Amino acid sequence: MNETGRIGVLISGRGSNMEAIAVACKQGQVPAKIAAVVSNEPGAAGLARARRLGLETDVIPHRASATREEHDRKVAAVLDAKGCTLVCLAGYMRLLSSWFVRHYEGRVMNIHPALLPAFPGLHAQKQAVEHGVKVSGVSVHFVDEELDHGPIILQSAVPVAEDDTEDTLAARILVEEHRLYPEAIRLFFEGRLKIEGRRVHILAVPAR
Numbered sequence: 001m002n003e004t005g006r007i008g009v010l011i012s013g014r015g016s017n018m019e020a021i022a023v024a025c026k027q028g029q030v031p032a033k034i035a036a037v038v039s040n041e042p043g044a045a046g047l048a049r050a051r052r053l054g055l056e057t058d059v060i061p062h063r064a065s066a067t068r069e070e071h072d073r074k075v076a077a078v079l080d081a082k083g084c085t086l087v088c089l090a091g092y093m094r095l096l097s098s099w100f101v102r103h104y105e106g107r108v109m110n111i112h113p114a115l116l117p118a119f120p121g122l123h124a125q126k127q128a129v130e131h132g133v134k135v136s137g138v139s140v141h142f143v144d145e146e147l148d149h150g151p152i153i154l155q156s157a158v159p160v161a162e163d164d165t166e167d168t169l170a171a172r173i174l175v176e177e178h179r180l181y182p183e184a185i186r187l188f189f190e191g192r193l194k195i196e197g198r199r200v201h202i203l204a205v206p207a208r
């Protein structure tokens with residue numbers, strides 16, 4: 001529907017989901033493009049990855065701001081200047097301020113390597129292995145003010161094998177992350193996601 005959709009991706013580390021989104025956009029699977037990649041960590045490996053992909057990058061170190069909101073306002077200024085209409089967190093290791101969440105209400109997504117509400121927070125794959133679950137997976141959700149909590153857009157299950165370690169499970173989950181995040185973004189830009197309370201309805205035809 002909207003071929004000029006502009007995505008801002010926030011990263012803190014490796015940036016493999018950012019790359020998967022970029023590739024899906026370039027291949028035409030997502031009717032949008034990444035207009036901004038912002039990292040709060042100057043040393044994030046994902047920055048070099050983004051530059052290799054020809055994407056514009058900005059570093060906004062959070063340590064330079066006195067408060068969370070002050071930092072988030074700087075990030076939003078970059079995203080807004082570049083016309084981003086969707087913000088995708090991709091390994092962004094910062095909680096967002098209430099101001100940021102309200103500024104982009106219903107327009108911030110996150111990906112989490114577990115089937116939420118199971119195993120929120122850090123080291124979700126380790127939590128899953130240690131808990132002994134037989135199935136874990138991936139969740140893409142809209143972001144609200146609580147950690148890994150907002151309305152769930154898509155989920156995909158990944159079986160936990162008998163001999164899985166945190167690393168082997170994480171590697172299999174990552175493959176699924178790279179498939180699921182672009183799919184959720186595509187649905188967003190096709191106008192097919194409707195948030196109603198905690199439910200995200202996936203419409204067969206775009207909402208008017």
Ligand code: GRF
Nearest residue numbers: 014015016017091111112113
């Ligand atoms: C992914 O596992 C994602 O689900 C989680 O952080 C990791 C980021 O990996 N939120 P990458 O930076 O996208 O490679």
